[in-house]
Amino acid sequence: MHEMPKGPGWLHWVDLASPDAATSKSFYCELFGWSVYTLTAPGYGDYNIFTLDDVHGPEVAGMQMLTDDSQPPSWTCYFRVDDLQGTVDTIVSQGGQELVPPTDWAGLADMALCADSQGVDFGIAKPGLIKGLGATNQPSAVCWVELAARDVSEGRRFYTEVFGWRATDRDYSGSVYTTWKVDDWSIGGMALMDDAWPSQYPAQWTPCFWVTDCDATAARATELGAAVGVPPTDIQPGRFSKLTDPTGAPFAVITPVRTPGPDQRSDPGR
Known part of the structure; x- marks a missing residue:
């Protein structure tokens, strides 16, 4: 990992x-x-x-x-x-x-x-005393973060200027997805909020957590009071679902098809 x-x-x-x-x-x-x-x-x-x-x-x-x-x-x-x-x-x-x-x-x-x-x-x-996340890219930890944006060109411009990120685009089933890179390491992604997204859905950053069974996690989350926004779906990097917790906070889960790593060869973005 x-x-x-x-x-x-x-x-x-x-x-x-x-x-x-x-x-x-x-x-x-x-x-x-x-x-x-x-x-x-x-x-x-x-x-x-x-x-x-x-x-x-x-x-x-x-x-x-x-x-x-x-x-x-x-x-x-x-x-x-x-x-x-x-x-x-x-x-x-x-x-x-x-x-x-x-x-x-x-x-x-x-x-x-x-x-x-x-x-x-x-x-x-x-x-400071907290040095950062103590665990990433393993089950029950963050493995990806994603920006959903209405204007991806402006998103590329802004974050490149602020953080020096490099944006690379991939075609996932006809939809272009942007991966953010620091040097050759993938650190997150950006999805275009097109007409398929609900108009009331806000543009936002969302953390994605690695789970060993996306379907079981989504089902358990529902039992615990969550709402499913995107049901478990096969995407290129794995089996993915977007959820809203019982208080209304959105988050995502994924069961990757391969071990996600922050490198140029693999990422768990959509």
Whole structure:
């Protein structure tokens, strides 16, 4: 199994904003076999860390409570940078927005929340006590992140300018799919939101988790209160499904046809 490198431009962290911590903890721990522990920092409130297996296992995600009831439950993908403020300045200069300024979160990490030039939220981070995801590209861990965008040309331009990513296109069953690369390593993808996408579906970044049986996972997720957006479907990289958890946060799962690795030869994107 390949671990994602932890250099600039790479996925650093995924974070769930939930209106109901108890429901989210129960759902993801039941679905993926995760454990969870809570960090409490004065002035910052509680922050939950999901881990593989027991609480001493590697970190696979974080969770915080929604601070604004008007915001939808969601997953946020954070990408690593060396210069937090410099990257925020670049994001703004390229038509994006600073939503939450660079913040030292109790020494755990320095993070900022931004929006791209099409209004899609994402995060940037520098490691602190939390060095980043402790497990990737293995069952029950993130193996891919995907941007669904209305304008893929603008997406290519923006993220290339901000992170220096290189965009390569592939034809999957007549649909063009963009893979983001750092050097020759695949770090995520971008899908065009064409007329087949519901008009109310927001453009967004979505984490994709590796599961050993996509159909069984989707069925179990439904039993636990999730909704299925894209039923288990065979795509070139594997068997794939998009889901919405019981609080309303979208995520995806895939059973890859081959071991997904962050390299130029294979990726679990659509």
